[in-house]
Amino acid sequence: MPAILHVEGLNKTYGEGASATPVLRSVDLTVEAGEFVCVMGPSGSGKSTLLHLIAGLDEAGEGTVELDGQDLSRLSGRERTLLRRRTVGYVFQFFNLLPNLTVSENVALPLLIEGRPKAEQAHIVQPLLERFDIQGRAHARPHQLSGGEMQRTSIARALAAGKPLLLCDEPTGNLSQKAGQEVMETLRAVCDEDGRTILLVTHNPRDAAFADTVRFLVDGKIEREHVLRGPGLTVEDVHGSLSALSI
Secondary structure, eight states: OOOSEEEEEEEEEESOGGGOEEEEEEEEEEEOTTOEEEEEOOTTSSHHHHHHHHTTSSOOSEEEEEETTEEGGGSOHHHHHHHHHHHEEEEOTTOOOOTTSOHHHHHHHHHHHTTOOHHHHHHHHHHHHHHTTOGGGTTOOGGGSOHHHHHHHHHHHHHHTOOSEEEEESTTTTSOHHHHHHHHHHHHHHHHHHOOEEEEEESOHHHHTTSSEEEEEETTEEEEEEEEEOSSOOHHHHHHHHHHHTO
16 A cells, blocks of 8 residues: 655755755655654744645645655646545644634535535534534634634644545644643544544644654755654654754
């Protein structure tokens, strides 16, 4: 069975000529189904760009991204969109909830896009609201929620359509320490209990310690020698690697 994600020789540069800025350089990354993998690096190291390329939201200069066994470079724009809809759930730092929709409607959005019947949407959404303890906020709009409630809503939305891969871009970046801890415990449970695959990018050692494997993105490259593998990773383990890499 092929890995759910395989990245090889990935390069991305913004601008041209004298103003060209390399962001990713010869990045290799493989994520097996059911893994929780973290790519860690400082702000501006190319973490978000990497996720955009994996999701087919942007195109690489060189290299390949194989998502669920399909090479994105061989697909049309519409084919990439359909593959993304089928395969990828996205959890953003800034939540990206639609402000005019309620919590229930935001969670149901992927199902609505797929044309699922209303009764089926309700059958899927209600258990997710209960699981993430936001059932009491079902009719609230995003501006009425706490940061933790907004992120739990975002995670529920990412899970609603049953997509096997969750891409998480600094998901605790706008949360308090307590709310961030709860969100990371939620993501860990989603991997362990649901068998979902998670690729997390973060600069936060606490968040990274929840992963099965931690890779380090430095100056646009994923370090080959410094890899942390669980179970039982600690924040101290991550700090030790950061110190060794002078990040």
